[in-house]
Amino acid sequence: MPECVGRTVKTLLLGVGNPILSDDGAGIHAARMLKELAIPGIDVDELPASGLELLDVVLGYDRVIIVDAIKTEGGRPGDLYELREADFARTIHGYSPHGINIPTALAMGRSIVPERMPKEVLFFAIEADDIVNVSEELTPKVAEALPGIVKRIEQVLRQSL
Amino acid sequence: MAGPIVNDTPVKTTERKITIDPITRLEGHGKIEIFLNDAGNVENAYLQIPELRGFERFCIGRHVMELPVLTNRLCGVCPAAHHIASTKALDAVFGAEPTETAKKLRELFYMGQYTHSHIAHFYALAAPDFVLGPSAPANKRNVLGVVDAVGVPIGAEVIKHRSYGQKVQEIIGGRATHPVFGLPGGVSKQISEEERAQMEEMAKSCVEFGKFTIKLFHDVVLANKDYLGLVLNTDAYYLETYYMGMVDKNNKSQFYDGDIRVVDQKGKELVKFKPSEYLDVIAEHVEPWTYMKMPYLKKVGWKGFVAGPSSGMFRVGPLGRINACTGYTTPLAQKEYEVLAKTMKDLGVTGPVHHTLAYHWARVIELQHAGERMLELASDRKITSSDIRGPYKEPKEGVGICEAPRGTLIHHYAADKNGLCTKINMIVASTNNYAASNTSVVQAAKAMIKNGMVSQGLLNKVEMAFRCYDPCHSCGTHALNGGPALEVTIRRKDGTVVEKLRNF
Numbered sequence: 261m262p263e264c265v266g267r268t269v270k271t272l273l274l275g276v277g278n279p280i281l282s283d284d285g286a287g288i289h290a291a292r293m294l295k296e297l298a299i300p301g302i303d304v305d306e307l308p309a310s311g312l313e314l315l316d317v318v319l320g321y322d323r324v325i326i327v328d329a330i331k332t333e334g335g336r337p338g339d340l341y342e343l344r345e346a347d348f349a350r351t352i353h354g355y356s357p358h359g360i361n362i363p364t365a366l367a368m369g370r371s372i373v374p375e376r377m378p379k380e381v382l383f384f385a386i387e388a389d390d391i392v393n394v395s396e397e398l399t400p401k402v403a404e405a406l407p408g409i410v411k412r413i414e415q416v417l418r419q420s421l
Numbered sequence: 422m423a424g425p426i427v428n429d430t431p432v433k434t435t436e437r438k439i440t441i442d443p444i445t446r447l448e449g450h451g452k453i454e455i456f457l458n459d460a461g462n463v464e465n466a467y468l469q470i471p472e473l474r475g476f477e478r479f480c481i482g483r484h485v486m487e488l489p490v491l492t493n494r495l496c497g498v499c500p501a502a503h504h505i506a507s508t509k510a511l512d513a514v515f516g517a518e519p520t521e522t523a524k525k526l527r528e529l530f531y532m533g534q535y536t537h538s539h540i541a542h543f544y545a546l547a548a549p550d551f552v553l554g555p556s557a558p559a560n561k562r563n564v565l566g567v568v569d570a571v572g573v574p575i576g577a578e579v580i581k582h583r584s585y586g587q588k589v590q591e592i593i594g595g596r597a598t599h600p601v602f603g604l605p606g607g608v609s610k611q612i613s614e615e616e617r618a619q620m621e622e623m624a625k626s627c628v629e630f631g632k633f634t635i636k637l638f639h640d641v642v643l644a645n646k647d648y649l650g651l652v653l654n655t656d657a658y659y660l661e662t663y664y665m666g667m668v669d670k671n672n673k674s675q676f677y678d679g680d681i682r683v684v685d686q687k688g689k690e691l692v693k694f695k696p697s698e699y700l701d702v703i704a705e706h707v708e709p710w711t712y713m714k715m716p717y718l719k720k721v722g723w724k725g726f727v728a729g730p731s732s733g734m735f736r737v738g739p740l741g742r743i744n745a746c747t748g749y750t751t752p753l754a755q756k757e758y759e760v761l762a763k764t765m766k767d768l769g770v771t772g773p774v775h776h777t778l779a780y781h782w783a784r785v786i787e788l789q790h791a792g793e794r795m796l797e798l799a800s801d802r803k804i805t806s807s808d809i810r811g812p813y814k815e816p817k818e819g820v821g822i823c824e825a826p827r828g829t830l831i832h833h834y835a836a837d838k839n840g841l842c843t844k845i846n847m848i849v850a851s852t853n854n855y856a857a858s859n860t861s862v863v864q865a866a867k868a869m870i871k872n873g874m875v876s877q878g879l880l881n882k883v884e885m886a887f888r889c890y891d892p893c894h895s896c897g898t899h900a901l902n903g904g905p906a907l908e909v910t911i912r913r914k915d916g917t918v919v920e921k922l923r924n925f
Contacts, residue, residue, distance in 0.1 A: 372577050
């Protein structure tokens with residue numbers, strides 16, 4: 261992980277999702293495009309999993325920006341939502357049959373290792389269309405929206421410098 | 422801390438259909454539908470699991486060498502198991518015998534996976550039911566509630582040892598979550614003495630953590646007579662099925678390699694088979710209400726969702742393995758295996774343990790075994806040898822099997838002479854358990870919901886019946902709002918919603 265001399269804020273841009281599951285991989289696709297931009301002082305990583313694995317990746321950073329797919333009722337594929345941890349308050353306490361979700365993992369980290377947790381976590385959630393069919397490609401509407409989404413995230417990343 | 426909340430107060434429902442459904446309604450997640458009769462008793466219940474689509478089509482025509490990396494993308498929970506089964510299938514496809522060092526490295530890597538996976542299941546998913554209680558308010562009955570109850574230092578140990586499991590996988594596999602090291606006949610990377618020593622230290626700590634976890638299980642679960650009552654409740658959590666698991670030549674439990682042993686309801690061996698023979702043993706049944714197939718024992722036949730010797734239903738995973746084997750090769754796991762056997766014997770149970778909630782006990786024994794085996798392998802200085810790759814031949818067809826944390830995992834591939842995939846068949850652990858886990862849901866629902874009286878606690882006790890299988894269906898979906906909570910919808914006969922109960 262590159263260290264930036266003279267900087268105090270360490271920022272991670274993390275793409276989350278499954279890159280072979282159509283739009284579920286939208287966050288990964290976005291992260292790869294952002295990595296190409298080589299923004300100074302920003303680490304870019306991918307996480308093809310969720311839950312507690314997230315803690316292994318985010319610990320030690322001051323600021324983490326997570327890009328992931330989301331599926332909302334009536335959402336339009338390709339729409340972008342900017343969220344914070346507090347926005348997940350309604351779902352944070354549940355648990356799935358086999359894993360815990362990202363906000364719960366973050367809350368667990370804040371409870372157990374608060375000193376190593378990022379002070380700020382932002383979420384960019386990309387409305388997905390298909391998250392069921394196995395494919396390395398995004399669906400057309402999401403693919404079309406991706407450059408604009410990447411531009412918006414780049415803007416936020418550069419503001420943080 | 423306050424004591425766990427085991428029971429709550431049910432309320433009368435006049436509805437006929439109860440659905441336990443993920444809040445987000447993502448297709449990748451299952452739901453439970455419970456149908457009541459006029460008297461308000463359970464007529465039937467269904468665990469519905471939609472499947473990801475198009476994986477076979479995605480793989481055909483690709484080089485088989487890609488499959489260990491592609492198949493592990495199916496799952497964000499047990500990718501290492503897919504990687505190992507896939508790599509073993511490639512051994513068979515290429516007629517390649519891995520070197521001794523490669524076998525050791527793969528198994529050591531795999532003990533990291535077991536450590537990580539079993540810790541996550543026991544502490545994050547099972548413990549809320551036991552530490553907080555099955556009827557505790559849903560907004561407390563989760564891993565954060567467990568940390569609140571047991572204290573931050575124990576939570577930190579959980580995180581630390583789960584990370585050790587990940588670290589071992591990262592050192593050997595190249596990446597913690599989606600490894601890239603498996604090759605036909607071996608592995609891609611030698612390890613250094615420094616890495617070996619680092620893993621040895623972590624393994625020592627994992628052995629101690631295994632001891633701690635077993636003690637915690639005794640203190641929290643077995644010492645609580647209400648929980649022991651639940652574990653021993655034969656109306657709700659008891660199926661006399663066949664059991665399947667991997668064993669060595671002495672019938673001791675194995676996770677990485679061995680023959681597959683199936684025992685009957687009395688513990689007698691029905692069949693022991695090599696991976697290449699799996700199609701002689703397992704057939705798959707199809708039901709109209711689900712896309713998922715239900716494997717059963719060919720020799721016995723499919724008799725529906727019933728247990729007993731005439732039904733080919735079988736169980737895999739920790740309970741399947743502990744019943745299919747005669748013990749463990751490592752001392753601490755063996756000791757606890759004997760404690761389990763004696764405890765059950767004192768309660769009048771001999772032979773296999775048919776009590777579904779005993780999955781959790783078997784799982785903590787396996788966590789202990791994984792730590793001990795990790796230490797044995799990491800202490801072996803020969804594991805740093807450069808002899809990590811054996812010869813291989815022209816590709817053909819082959820089967821690889823390993824024990825995923827959730828049960829027997831089968832990968833079967835065929836390739837043309839250029840190595841391009843012409844056939845792929847996979848039977849994953851949770852599929853092997855599908856018929857049994859569905860039957861467990863029906864059984865628990867019938868036992869818990871009487872005369873139309875339902876409550877969150879009772880519905881959670883129905884969920885407990887399938888949660889102990891640690892089901893991992895269609896687990897490739899990780900959308901941000903995926904799979905966090907469960908919701909129960911009570912409907913009129915025409916399907917319209919009149920009331921919702923949420924567990925968050």
